[in-house]
Amino acid sequence: MRKIDQSILISNIKQLFMNAAVSLDSKVVHALEEAQKIESFALARSILGKIIKNQEIARNEDIPICQDTGVAVVFLEIGTEVFLDYDIEAAVNEGVRQAYFEGYLRKSVVNHPLERKNTLDNTPAIVHIKQIPGDRLIIHAAPKGAGSENMSRLAMLPPSAGVKGIESFVLETVKLAGGKACPPLILGIGIGGNFEKVAILAKTALFRSLDDVAENQTDRELEESLKELVNSSDVGPMGLGGATTCLAVKVNSYPCHIASLPVAVNIQCHAARKKTVIL
Ligand code: SF4
Structure with missing residues (x-):
């Protein structure tokens, strides 16, 4: 069995969310650029140009691409040979908490859909867990805007x-x-x-x-x-x-x-x- 410490899971979750907020996937940027080249409607072309510019500024200045930094969605694929002897969801939430504080990301989660008090740290995250063969732990993280x-x-x-x-x-x-x-x-x-x-x-x-x-x-x-x-x-x-x-x-x-x-x-x-x- 391969043990992965709680601190490693927490720091990776933190890093993933801090990076995701400011840096758009290069494949999405490429798709936006390609779309702009073939878009025939001038207003649409101009909007695509602004979207491309916006993500470039966000990446260069390390600021969020959008003010809505979302609910934290996490998919964990855990190898059958991986040993995690702690509360996985609690560790994910700690990573999210640290990311949203240190990254100055907007906290958008409320405690209850009707009481609506901000939880002040963007937790809880939405966590999905799946088992896979082997000794790897794959973490997918996505801040999902409303x-x-x-x-x-x-x-x-x-x-x-x-x-x-x-x-x-x-x-x-x-x-x-x-x-x-x-x-x-x-x-x-x-x-x-x-x-x-x-x-x-x-x-x-x-x-x-x-x-x-x-x-x-x-x-x-x-x-x-x-x-x-x-x-x-x-x-x-x-x-x-x-x-x-x-x-x-x-x-x-x-x-x-x-x-x-x-x-x-x-x-x-x-x-x-x-x-x-x-x-
Ligand atoms: S849908 Fe929400 S997260 Fe996405 S760009 Fe619009 S405001 Fe930002």
Whole structure:
């Protein structure tokens, strides 16, 4: 067994969130630059230029890309040969606490959805744990802003709805979101599973690399058709029109009940902040 100390988990979580807040993934920057080159609508081109400039300033001056530094979402993939003899969620929360204090990141979490008292340290984080073979610990961290999360949706479609039903639900979701989700977007789409599983599928889809494609051909075809459809919606950058409504669509699927076709659309705004480390 390989032991990973609590202090190592805490310091890595802290570093991931501090980095994620100020430094946009280079693949997202590249996608924004490519989109700007082919965008024919002048206003959309100008907005993309400002988004690109904004992330550049944030990186150079070590300041957050956006004022909403989000809820801390963490996916831990823990090897079967890794030994963690402490409260993992408590360690994650300590790392988040340190990151939000030391990075001067906005604390956006309230204690209860109706009492709404700020917890003052951005905890608790949303923590997901999965077991993997081997002796590695993989940490994925993403500060998720509310603008795009609030516009995300889930539907339990009848199986007869098929691909057309999924496409129409995704398009409707993007149009309802309009500028509120700060496009251009990255769409994490979950299909299958059940009510709670499909939401996790959509969220994990957002953690995929921007340039990868789904392993399954059906999902791959759906990624392509959805991207084309969404980019023909004319929602455009910040909802002001244009051909760049989304940079990528990622579809994750799972088996489901014969009578169900669950679909979840987790929307990620252009401030697609996420970092991963392998220990
Ligand atoms: S949706 Fe994204 S870019 Fe817009 S305010 Fe929220 S975190 Fe910032």
